[in-house]
Amino acid sequence: MKRVQYRPDALIEVLHVAQESYGFLSEEILHVIARSMSVPESQVFGVATFYHFFSLRPKGEHSCIVCTGTACYVKGAGEIVTVLEKAYDIKAGETTPDGRLHVGAARCLGSCSLAPMLTLDGKVLGNETADSVLEQVRGLLSGGESGREMR
């Protein structure tokens, strides 16, 4: 939103980035966008529900979105994605057949200083390794805490 200077005409772009970042557009996210961009909530919800490429529900019970922008990629984001793909036998952008985990890849999420960074069930994690992410995802799927705090 900051990058587009909160311009209401950039609403669709902002919704795209939000969905890339969190995997879907929750009600809370839509409220924040409406408030921050001074766009009526009815318009934000209207746009989000009109276009089929926006999802208002999580694509899996848990969601891991890895930033694969340049800074994150250089610091190992590709390896993180590969490890998750192998561990759960899915490709980035897919959800496990049992619906428990969605793995996504996004372009720069705007926190390059945390590279490589990702969101795990919406929580931002930074300076991760493939092993640390896999450990956290496994913990999450076994009913543990949804990731550690940012390091």
Ligand code: FES
């Ligand atoms: S490249 Fe990953 S946050 Fe910018």
